[in-house]
Amino acid sequence: MLADEDGRLQREHRFHQFYEEHYRSVQAYAVRRVNELSDVADVVADVFTAAWRRLDDVPPPPADRVWLYGTARRVLADHYRGARRRGKLISRIETSQASMLTDSRNDELLLALRQLKDGEREALMLVYWEQLSLAEAGQVLGCSANAVAIRMHRARTRLREVLAAPREPRSRGTVEAIVSFKTHRS
């Protein structure tokens, strides 16, 4: 019994360190990808729940980051599936857009980002925002470093085109199109 207790303490100690180190990155990861900021806590909690339960599988640093983002990706996919089941996504989108979009130049880019293919957008976000190397991003996405580089390139080219195209008024129709796109890909 005593050995068990000892094991649990050691485990928790390790998890505690892991949590302190990665809490903010996981939070930022979620903020970048959820439709509604109030969902961030749920996503973060689910990622760390998985980490706690699979702590023995978590590789040592620096690979732990890759493991964590890979897990976060799956958690988020589940999250979207759940949201879709509940049919909430479309009705909620307008509030979420309002809460996220404040600065017009950044808004344009975020909207443009949503028009990319899922794999291309993720590659771009993981390298630019999560600051993973190409190889690390590849591990998270299940593809090679080169595939990440090519996806990033395609994403950048498409972004440039979308941003250069004349702006259309952002109607409810466009927002719904973006949402339905996102739900298909997630």
Place this chain on the structure above:
Amino acid sequence: MDIDALIAAADPARRVPLDDPGSAQADRIYRRAIGQPPAGREAARSRRRILVPGNAGAAAARLAASAAPRAEQLFHAGLREGRPVIPRPRNPLTWVRSPWRLGAIVSVAAALVAGMVVAVLPSAPVVLTAKLLLADRASAAALTQPTVSPGQWVYRVVESYHPFMPKGMPKTNTYTGWETADGGETYGDYGSLGGGDPSYSELGSLPRNPAALDAYLAHLNGPNPKPFQKGLSAFRGIEEMLTNYVLPPALEAEVYQALAIIPGIEVDSHVTAIDGQAGVAFVLPSTPQSEKQEIILDASSYRFLAQASWGPGRPCANRRLCAALPQAIQDETAVVRMVIVGAPGSTQPSLTPPTAVELLAEQADRAVTWTVGPGPFVLPGMWIARKLATSSGDTTVWATPDDSEQASYVNGKLQVCARSAACAKSTQWLMPAGPSYAQFNAPSPNPGGPTLPDTLPQLLALLNTYRTGCADVAGDCNAVNAIANMISGYVNPAIGTPGNWFLMLADIPGVTVQRVTDVTGQAGVAFRFPFTDGITEILLNASTYQVTGYVRNGVETVITKETIVSGPGSLTPAGIRR
């Protein structure tokens, strides 16, 4: 426009205040993660919302603190530093000096028709332009290529050049690896981009007429494309087909014809690809809304060599300024070497496609490693309830993750039995013989600790040492049974190990693949082992390639449902499933 700075600046995590791991919120999430109840009711309710947008000033202050300073520095340093442009001397449009022999064109046309491409050859006088001539040469070269099956392996050495990578990342990279012709399975560091548009399965139904193909591809990126988008979409679609797959020769011949008739397309006869090879390129010139694109062919073989995209040579603020800047390559990917091979790992040319068994093993490996995962994750102390369907009826059995305890209903009474107890002899264990749970479940890496070998011959040798009660020992029956035992009787495998098992199964002499309908009526596909003392099968789902069960001694066992429960006899799900 400076796309890098824009992307960096748009990071939502820089505009939303994040809290730190010491915050009350972080504490609540922590407790929730490790399964301890939150401190109070209030805390329980508060997980609804953590990021409350504060007033502008406070938010801005926290924002500044939360922005990753390293990211910022990285980008700006990267943007300031000189951007090397690989010298690529050009002679504009002077490639074809001597008229291309008409006979060759006729033969290409004939071949196109024979190859199921209904080539629309102009009936009016043919105006020979450089782009049409280049297309004909490329088509002719394509038609000399063999037709390969979707699962054929291809070895590739790819060189890529991305001059505007954030600082600290190499601008040129060489990747080598193996990929199937359809881009579905990969090994090594050159991976398929996957999810290509058009998809491999769509290739067979594409219009068999170059103009119609362009028109079809023009609408791939959305309805009502503007004129510049049409050309760009067609060009991109073709580029994706050429880079993502090994195309059927007739289709490859067709796409070059389709390239040549995209409005505005030009030929550049003196291109040097990043690997130094001389090339000739189909060029889609820049427009006010889009950048220049190139598809480069080898100058002597006319086979696909590289794709490149151009853009402003340095950061610029608006479209007018950007257009005035000298253009530079933004990205180039060159296929330095491509060999059709018999199997991943080989670099020897071979047209032998992989066997059905090898392909199934790859699919099962990919499913367990990447797409579906290795099954449920069960915490120590929890139980797993398995609904089994067999040829003689359905039962439910409960077991611990390591299969050391088991329970089932006997004459209406729940009987729980530890493996060490006397009752164990009369119980049918799902994991009767094979590697220990410590080996199966070893953390990775686990230096010095128990683990399963990760080379296939060693793994096979080890698994053959267990006595699983079969007679065809020379035929590797013990190894096959040990794998069936582990898959059905244990949970929480070490990362990556189940993938190896399937690859190993494919190496066992005599194994075949069989389409099956399992006892529950589901379509399945099986590894089938004709052992001297009877047939053993390992059953997989025909679409997900997850293991569903096995057949041994004529008895089929399919696990129809696995539920994590708190103890024997319970069917109520507990804990997370993956």
